[in-house]
Amino acid sequence: MAEWLRAAELCRFYRRGSHVVRAVDTVNLSLEQGEFLGIVGSSGSGKSTLLNLLAGLDTPSAGDVLVDGSPFSELSRRERSQFRSARVGMVFQSFNLLPQYSALENVALALLFSGERRRTRLRRAAEILERMELGDRADHRPADLSGGEQQRVAIARAMIKEPDILFADEPTGNLDEGNSALIADMLVDFNSKGLSVVMVSHDRELTGKLCNRVLRMDYGRLQPEEVAP
Amino acid sequence: MTFSDRLAIAFGNLRRMKLRATLTIAGIVIAIGAFVAMLSFGAGSRRNVVDEYNKFGLFTTMQVYTQGEGAEGESPAVIDDEALAIFATLPGVNLVYPYDAIKLKVRMDSLTCEIEAQALTPSALGTKLFSQLCEGSTLPRAGERGVVATRGLVDLFALSAPADLLGRHLILSRHVASVDSGMSQALPSNLSEVQTIINSVNSDSVRRQPLYLRRLVEGEVSRAAGRFFTGFMQGAVVTDTVTVVGVLKARDGQFGLKPLLLPLETATTLLEAGPSADPISLFADLKQGKLLGDPGGERADNREYPKATLDIEQHASYALLSDTLTAMGYSSFSYAADFEQIRRIFIIFDLLLGIVGLIALITAALGIVNTMVMAITERRREIGIFKSLGANENDIRDIFLLESGLIGAVGATIGILLGWGVSRIASLVAKEIMRNEGVEPVELFTTPPALIAVALTFGILISLIAGAWPATRAARVDPVAALRGE
Numbered sequence A: 001m002a003e004w005l006r007a008a009e010l011c012r013f014y015r016r017g018s019h020v021v022r023a024v025d026t027v028n029l030s031l032e033q034g035e036f037l038g039i040v041g042s043s044g045s046g047k048s049t050l051l052n053l054l055a056g057l058d059t060p061s062a063g064d065v066l067v068d069g070s071p072f073s074e075l076s077r078r079e080r081s082q083f084r085s086a087r088v089g090m091v092f093q094s095f096n097l098l099p100q101y102s103a104l105e106n107v108a109l110a111l112l113f114s115g116e117r118r119r120t121r122l123r124r125a126a127e128i129l130e131r132m133e134l135g136d137r138a139d140h141r142p143a144d145l146s147g148g149e150q151q152r153v154a155i156a157r158a159m160i161k162e163p164d165i166l167f168a169d170e171p172t173g174n175l176d177e178g179n180s181a182l183i184a185d186m187l188v189d190f191n192s193k194g195l196s197v198v199m200v201s202h203d204r205e206l207t208g209k210l211c212n213r214v215l216r217m218d219y220g221r222l223q224p225e226e227v228a229p
Numbered sequence B: 001m002t003f004s005d006r007l008a009i010a011f012g013n014l015r016r017m018k019l020r021a022t023l024t025i026a027g028i029v030i031a032i033g034a035f036v037a038m039l040s041f042g043a044g045s046r047r048n049v050v051d052e053y054n055k056f057g058l059f060t061t062m063q064v065y066t067q068g069e070g071a072e073g074e075s076p077a078v079i080d081d082e083a084l085a086i087f088a089t090l091p092g093v094n095l096v097y098p099y100d101a102i103k104l105k106v107r108m109d110s111l112t113c114e115i116e117a118q119a120l121t122p123s124a125l126g127t128k129l130f131s132q133l134c135e136g137s138t139l140p141r142a143g144e145r146g147v148v149a150t151r152g153l154v155d156l157f158a159l160s161a162p163a164d165l166l167g168r169h170l171i172l173s174r175h176v177a178s179v180d181s182g183m184s185q186a187l188p189s190n191l192s193e194v195q196t197i198i199n200s201v202n203s204d205s206v207r208r209q210p211l212y213l214r215r216l217v218e219g220e221v222s223r224a225a226g227r228f229f230t231g232f233m234q235g236a237v238v239t240d241t242v243t244v245v246g247v248l249k250a251r252d253g254q255f256g257l258k259p260l261l262l263p264l265e266t267a268t269t270l271l272e273a274g275p276s277a278d279p280i281s282l283f284a285d286l287k288q289g290k291l292l293g294d295p296g297g298e299r300a301d302n303r304e305y306p307k308a309t310l311d312i313e314q315h316a317s318y319a320l321l322s323d324t325l326t327a328m329g330y331s332s333f334s335y336a337a338d339f340e341q342i343r344r345i346f347i348i349f350d351l352l353l354g355i356v357g358l359i360a361l362i363t364a365a366l367g368i369v370n371t372m373v374m375a376i377t378e379r380r381r382e383i384g385i386f387k388s389l390g391a392n393e394n395d396i397r398d399i400f401l402l403e404s405g406l407i408g409a410v411g412a413t414i415g416i417l418l419g420w421g422v423s424r425i426a427s428l429v430a431k432e433i434m435r436n437e438g439v440e441p442v443e444l445f446t447t448p449p450a451l452i453a454v455a456l457t458f459g460i461l462i463s464l465i466a467g468a469w470p471a472t473r474a475a476r477v478d479p480v481a482a483l484r485g486e
């Protein structure tokens, strides 16, 4: 399969007084279309930082991210927003739903920046919630949903714009086994339909079950050798 | 993201912070309300003055005066009939009439007053200045010798209301000097008086001293001249009976109005009877040589007036006319030029009121800054989520800007209504007070559409300015840090 996302000598440093934290240190990574990549590593090793860099949400201290061969550094902030809006889905450990909106509105929100009309947005949100068996929860606020349901709404929000890639930062970190399995099934399903996935997880069993390839991060460095699934 | 999307989000956010938004809006409401109410008062006062000016046609009236002593060697320009005819040909002049005051005694029932009356041609009586009546009409009905009174006469006769004067008969009398009366006094009235004079002459003395006779005759002649003058001054009294057909609205002394306005016809009858028996005006007339010759025709042809009034066209140039008159040796006064001065005062007045309103508005705008800065802190995570979903900095900035714009728009709208309401209530109260004080109530407040537009624009504009900085800050929130929950 063709490579389409690449990190080249990617660095992200944080300056803490005289001390420099190398959150991501000279990472080279190539991602193929339809790949399911797992990233593991101890807490503080820079997994989330790497994910944010790849999604274009964070700006590297050095190095670059290339999408289809064109580097982020040559894109304006607005163009990177457009890239995120059109091609990237993100799922977080803490769901990050907006408490004031219903599940339906939260999902529809993802289409807000892609120029869809409100009617279309709500219709498509209703459709995807129905497909993810959350149709009866559409009117509920996040506070009225279980953790598993919230994360499914978050995945629906990430998937509604049919992105090319999904960045999932410990998507099952706050869930019990049953709900974790449910989320895992969903991700596998989307991946089988051509979605590229980069997932950060502590759960070795989960990464082993889902990923084509698992890499480990240590102190900001991505270890070149694959971890045995 | 369309405008309506942004608007919906901004509106939803304001609803979420209901109490804070309400308080912030209240600040704008009060500021705009005060702004509108105060400037409504300014606009109302200005309109009152303009109305008054228009009512009396003051914008189209110009006064021309003689300049007293002329320049060295030149005799001062006078306002006589010839001059009046020249004034009438000046560009923009519709009508010219002289200021012609006559001293009269007015008798109504048993009361007699000495007044000055102003004689006016029918066309002059038709101008706006003399058409603002509180009672009656200016045009005398057929067969009636009508006059128009001003409130001054109402006061002179101690009447309670102008209406009491309407339809009343006034006996006008004018004391004129008369040659006939002088002659009759100068000549001894009967023969026995002549005999007494003759008897008193000592014939011996006449024969011995020719000078005695001369002194006798001279003494007699001067005594006769004295008697003539006394008789001349006692003269005759001409009277005329007229009916009051209208009473002017103008207050006493306003615009230099005399208590009584006479149609020229009535005035002429009184004037043609002879020169005034008032020693001062008689002396003035004598000096001008006006008493010699035919007392009627000659005199009327060559009268001089202290001033004249020009009724001019709406859009005529006052400055040009005034310059022309100055060049001709007259001085002039126009209420329109006077009004320029008043207008300047009004602009300063409005400006002061506006500044007070603006200060209130700026204080309220600081409330917006405070509210929006707090909103950023509370919504950092939300901003992070929006950015992770693909919102760019402009999207975030616009949402925040729209929120402060909405606060301004809602605040300004309610504020305008409040200001209008307050000015209505204040107007009603003021009118009631004026009515109780016996003054004719006037509208003190006006809220012109331009004021509403300015208030709305100001309210929104200042809110947007206040929101600009918080909005820029919101747009710059780092999504990574925001999502980490820092």
Ligand SMILES: Nc1ncnc2c1ncn2[C@@H]1O[C@H](COP(=O)(O)OP(=O)(O)OP(=O)(O)O)[C@@H](O)[C@H]1O
Residues within 6 Å of the ligand: A014, A015, A016, A021, A022, A023, A041, A042, A043, A044, A045, A046, A047, A048, A049, A050, B481
């Ligand atoms: N804004 C920041 N300022 C300073 N240091 C930071 C900042 N953000 C992250 N770091 C540091 O960078 C390193 C990597 O953080 P990151 O969140 O990527 O770790 P992680 O692998 O995702 O950890 P976890 O498994 O606990 O989520 C950490 O040591 C963290 O303290």
Ligand SMILES: [Mg+2]
Residues within 6 Å of the ligand: A047, A048, A049, A169
């Ligand atoms: Mg992390």
